[in-house]
Each structure stands twice: as C-alpha cells, then as structure tokens.
Amino acid sequence: MSLNPITSLYYIAPCCLVFLTVPWYAVELPRLRAAAASAAGLARPDVFVFGTNSLCAFALNLAVFLLVGKTSALTMNVAGVVKDWLLIAFSWTVIKDTVTPVNLAGYGIAFLGVAYYNHAKLQGLKAKEAERKAAATAVPKPDDAEAATRLLPEKDGGDGDRKN
Numbered sequence: 001m002s003l004n005p006i007t008s009l010y011y012i013a014p015c016c017l018v019f020l021t022v023p024w025y026a027v028e029l030p031r032l033r034a035a036a037a038s039a040a041g042l043a044r045p046d047v048f049v050f051g052t053n054s055l056c057a058f059a060l061n062l063a064v065f066l067l068v069g070k071t072s073a074l075t076m077n078v079a080g081v082v083k084d085w086l087l088i089a090f091s092w093t094v095i096k097d098t099v100t101p102v103n104l105a106g107y108g109i110a111f112l113g114v115a116y117y118n119h120a121k122l123q124g125l126k127a128k129e130a131e132r133k134a135a136a137t138a139v140p141k142p143d144d145a146e147a148a149t150r151l152l153p154e155k156d157g158g159d160g161d162r163k164n
Contacts, residue, residue, distance in 0.1 A: 005065035012061070078117055081110050 003011070032045075068076050085107065091097040 005062050005069060008060055008065045061111070074117070078114050081114055091120070 064076065067079070088099070088103075088107065092099050
C-alpha cells in the first residue's frame with residue numbers, strides 16, 4: 001500500500017496517542033498532581049511550550065515519512081547512525097564527555113557498515129543506469145515489426161521524404 005506522509009500520520013497518530021497515554025498516566029500524571037498540590041493549584045501546563053513541541057513532533061514525523069517514502073527504511077536507519085555520530089562528536093568535543101575504546105570500536109564498525117551500504121547502493125544505481133542505457137541503445141531484431149515501426153522516422157508532409 002502506498003500512502004502519502006499526511007495519510008500515514010492519520011493512521012499512526014491515534015495509535016501513538018493510545019500507546020503513549022499509558023506511560024504518561026503512570027509516570028507523568030502523578031508528578032503533575034504533586035506539583036499542582038505543592039503550588040496550591042497554580043501549576044498549569046505551558047500552552048506555548050506544549051504547542052511548539054507538538055508542531056516539532058509533527059514536522060519530525062512528516063520528515064521521517066517523506067524520507068522513507070522517497071528512499072527506504074534502511075536509509076532512515078543509516079541516517080540515524082550518522083545522527084548518532086554527530087551527537088557523540090558534539091558531546092565529545094563540546095561537552096567533553098568521555099569516549100572509551102569500546103565506544104570507538106563500535107563507532108568504527110558502524111562507520112564501516114554505513115560505508116559498505118553506500119558502496120553497495122552506488123553499485124546498484126550504476127548497474128541500473130547501465131542496464132537502462134543498454135536497453136535504450138538496443139537495436140531491434142529484423143523480425144520485430146512493431147519495434148521497427150516505432151523507430152522509423154516520421155514522414156514529412158505528403159511528399160514521402162523522411163525527416164532526419
């Protein structure tokens with residue numbers, strides 16, 4: 001089934017709401033009630049923060065569905081690995097978080113996997129392009145009358161000369 005990103009969100013959003021409501025009820029609701037009780041009932045959710053967070057989540061889901069629709073789920077996973085590398089590089093350089101040799105080995109393996117994926121995908125694209133070019137330049141067989149008539153030049157006006 002082929003769905004556009006907005007239609008996909010129509011199907012996914014209610015399911016996400018149901019599955020996220022259960023942990024919210026168990027984890028967040030008691031904290032909100034405790035905060036409201038300690039603030040004498042003055043604790044209210046910030047509508048601006050909630051609204052902007054909702055818009056960002058909507059935009060993220062839309063971007064994910066667009067990416068998966070144009071490429072593949074595997075590309076989305078590879079992009080996730082690259083995102084993780086950027087987060088780790090940021091935390092290592094800016095926040096000065098420690099990175100162990102085991103972490104570096106894992107990142108190296110992930111890097112090799114992404115490199116192999118890109119290589120294999122590029123080889124597949126090159127093979128498809130070569131196949132398409134070969135099919136476009138293929139000469140029809142003499143007994144293939146339909147193909148031969150499609151390749152004949154059109155006649156000019158009514159004088160019988162062929163266009164070049």
